[in-house]
Amino acid sequence: MNTTKIKRTLSFRWAIGCALIALIAGCVYLDGVEQPGSVKAGEALEAALHAHVDVAEDRQNVRFVIAVLAPRSWNAAQNMQMSYVSQDFGSGTLVQVPVGVKAPNSGNNLDWSPALKNKFGIGPNLIDDMEWVVFWTKEQYTLHNGDKPKIDAQISIKSGMQNVKFKVGYFIGSSIDGLDDYLGGPGAKYKTWFSDCFEVTDGEGDVVDFCNPPQTFVDPYRSTDNDILTLTYDRDILPGPLGEEIYLCATAELADGKTKTVCEVSSANRLKAVTGAKGRFEMTFWPRQYFGLQEGEVMERFIYYFTDQTGNIKVGYANTEEPFVYTFTCD
Template sequence: MKIVRKICLRTHRMGKWLIIALCSTLIVCCVFLDSVDQASSVEAGEVFEATLTARVNSAQERNNVRFVIGVLLPRSWQAAGNTTITYTSDFGNGDFVQIPSSVRAPNSGNNLPWSGALMNKFGIGPNLIDDMEWVVFWTREQYNIVNGDNVEIDAKISIRSGSQNMRFKVGYFVGSSEDGLNDFLGGPGALYKSMFSSCFEVTDGEGDIIDFCNPPQTFLTPFRSSDNDILTLTFDREIIPGPLGDDIFLCATAELADGTFKEVCLQKESNRLTLVEGLRGRFDITFWPRQHFALAEGESIVRLNYFFTDASGAIRVGYANSPDEPFTHTFRCD
């Protein structure tokens, strides 16, 4: 019995020292994202700028390390080819370049490239429309970091904004080429940091405002689609409580590429929305636009204007519950 107790005690002590040794091995640096300074809006097509300040506290000598910055933006910005990042730091000055897609993010779990790894880890953050992407860059130069170093880096990010009116929350990531998404001892944060901005707006642009920030009364999926896709149109009656009950019908007008219009506004079964199971007040309808509007060969839809009605057709709900201003959707598949 005494021997067993000694073995258990010795095993416990060995485990304790193993954890300490593991800590010494893994905590090679702590990364801090101190601040991000960005404007609240930008005009469409103009340059969006942000200044990011971060620190690295090193607990072990590292060689040939690159500092990594990721930014979450709408896909329509095509930010990979429209971004420049320069930096000044205690270990050198220079610029960032996009990380090649062939480079896998260390500790990403699924051996993913950096952009996919960040999407797998953080998704689209607090944004509500899944039409965003992480674009990821690292310092052109590699650096040697000495044990005990506490270095600061200031990065200036410049990105040509897209042409579409929209609101969204910008995501930021900082880390290193060595540690990637290493969750030290199962907890996030020591070896990388992420942050999301408040709602940012693109103004004076094209089309309807695409709002990634606020829960929408209605939305179509897939978001990027054509009139030849099977679409699901969802209406959430609880976002702005209004006059509609459980009997809800779609009343829609298709604006065609040739400038003509086709309307389908009948209170019949093919236009009825159904309650989404398990979601109070949320209804949807799935349809094929080309069939729904009986398009002829050569005709195409560029935009939908639509309302929701009751069974009588007398009560009509549009944008912000207006009976006169329709919801709109512009087809975009780029």
């Protein structure tokens, strides 16, 4: 495991804005996050989050809320523990916010996790297969005007077994203010932060890279062989030998061990240029029809590469002849 800690002491540009409105609204400050740059598959990501609040009005029954953005495959809700120490409140643990608890000021009365997803999406990550996992303090606190409570939280998340790169997201706020954007960004009564690219190594399969634009991707990311898929290829991410005529060559791998290959230079297999996205090509298809599956046949994955009008060029992973792989997974 890479044990070198990467400390992010955050000099927020909105600090001046907070100071101007502190007498009216109060502010949450995310002072810093410490986390490693990588862990081995199955090991825990250990992070420390440091924050404080400038309280501008008396509040009762307040819980501090901390959330983390992680890949869905980590099942972080069941594999994460949080605790905290505060000079003002002592120490304690955080627990997952129960389903059905709405995030205040979320605009459309959403539970906390979907509210954060609706508000912040997946941050700077590029594959939408991530979730916000939201915890809050077991204890409720009374805050008084002029208080400046500090919280140091310890976060431990068991990583998944897949090799992956992504940018970890962190959120801190309160159960009272939720997603209150008081006077816009500088006055928001919450704060978020995203790490540099974090990596899980020594795991299973090819690296799933959430950080960098992929050569090719399939939408939806999770599906069955009975869903409609859109496969996209970005020719300019890693320039190679293909021109404007790009064709799909794919092999379906079935659950019974059989394979079916579709690899013809034909209009049915040609990718179309994406309007307004230079260098991007895509095709939409129904896998069961495309590969001619019969009733009872189940496809586990398909491997594929791209070729030109001659059929002689093979462009796979990193412009080699190693094929790309799409595995069917569905919740």
